[in-house]
Amino acid sequence: MYRMTQTMRWYGPNDLLSLKELKQAGITGIVTALHEIPVGEIWSQNAILERKAEIEALGMEWSVIESLPVHEDIKKRSGNFEQYIENYKISLQNIGKCGIEVVAYNFMPILDWVRTDHFYENKEGATVLRYDPVKFAFFDLFLLKRKNVEQDYSEAAMAEAKALGEKLSSEEKEQLFKNILLGLPGSKENFTPEIIKDLLKSYQHITDEKLRENLVSFLKEVAPVAAESGVKLAIHPDDPPFSVLGLPRVVSNQKDLEYIFNNVDANANGLCYCTGSLGANPKNDLLEIFEKFSDRIHFLHLRNVKREASGVFMESDHLAGDVPMTEVMKKILKLQKEKQKTIPMRPDHGYLHSMEKDKKYYAGYSFIGRLKGLAELRGLELGLLETFK
Known part of the structure; x- marks a missing residue:
């Protein structure tokens, strides 16, 4: 029976959590990146293999690269964008030679994600x-x-x-x-x-249409290289899935994804299916999106959100929120059985519990909170597996 790879994000040697601690928690796959390399520079084989060896020394595998960042010049097709695209291609080739199969990335201008509160106390007292x-x-x-x-x-x-x-x-x-x-x-x-x-000024003439064209132009160059290298690209949806600071958004809904995949029709051009990012917009039908693009889903971010009519949304329990997680899990298990493959998954974000309140985790990346989410998701998976035997 094909089960999701049990992974956790690790921010490298500077992470508060060690690989040893993740290993002790039952993690088998690591999701990480070479964060120390400036955006746009080439990831060398030596650097990739060094990090990979560090992970494998503890009996785990480097399951997914998250992420290989896209330089702002590429998004705007300005400055040194041609050189940065060539660097991206070389990095993908090196990644393929090192045996890592999935690379997650995003195409959000300037900011990867936006929240107004990083430590909002919920009714249970966690933040x-x-x-x-x-x-x-x-x-x-x-x-x-x-x-x-x-x-x-x-x-x-x-x-x-x-x-x-x-x-x-x-x-x-x-x-x-x-x-x-x-x-x-x-x-x-x-x-x-x-x-x-200054960054906003540099985007003042970049509309949704222009950014969308720039994304497709980028993918037309890098997706074939990824395919030849045995690498699958997985684009992360916009977070949140609507414009902020007047910036364009082009990976926010089903229509956006259709444009991306129709214009670059290659399996290497795939999706990081993030239930939290897509789920923040009540107009997004998560189950329909999964069905529509199931062949392109190469990586899973499973988390839940609770939305309010005012437009407020916040992280909720992984199994309790506006994301129909049980139905999502059924579709994941069905897809894995049909394709006879496992899809790497990580529990995305987690509560910061009071016993860890003094630890300087990256926002959303507490240890206990993510372990709680992972335990809930694995329990749901196991509880549904009998249906798919």
Whole structure:
């Protein structure tokens, strides 16, 4: 019987968690990247093999690379984008030679993900990631003060944001700023307002249509190289799946995915099926998306979110939220049986429980919280397996 590979994300030697601790928790596959290599530079075979050997020394495997970042010049097709694409191709070739089969990446401009709260206390007393559109509007309008920001908000939304800001302390405003502008995964550095405004300016002429074209142009060059190298690309959906800071979004819904896969019709051009990112938009039918693109799903991020009518969404228990996780799991098991293969999965995000509150984990990546999610998902998988024998 084909079961999902039991993986966990590890941020490398600088991670608070060691490989030994992950091994003791029953993890068999590691999801990681060479975070120390600057975006756009080539991943050498030696660097990849060194990290791979470190993982395999403890009896685990490097299951998925998450991620091989796409340089901003590629997204805009400006500056040195041609050289960065060539570097990307060489990295993919080196990855293939090292025997790693799945590479996750995203095409989100500037910020990989956005939340307004990194430590929002839920009803159980644990803290979770949360997105509040009113808080975000206050940040955008009154803290960042980006150019022409008013055109993106109604009068009522601006009034609500202003009223909220009047209730926030200086410390709360500073924390909100840091939360929203947290840098790339694997880094604890924050962007400054000046850096963000310069980056936003560089995207001022990039529409959804243009970014979509740029993504397809990139994929037409790198997907054939990935296929020849025995590597499958898995694009991560936008998080959140709607525009922030006026930036374009092109991997947010079924229509976006259809465009990507229809224009680059190769199995190596695949999807990281993230139930949390897609599930943050109530218009996304997660089961239909899974069915539609099942042949392209090369990696699974399983997490749950609870949505509110106001547009707020927050992390919930992996098996309790607006994502129909039981039905998703049934489709995963059915696909694995039909294709006679396993799909690597990791529990995405997790609660920060009070006993770990003083540990400096990356936001959303607590140990106990992710283990709880993994245990729930594995239990659900085992409970459903009899149906698929």
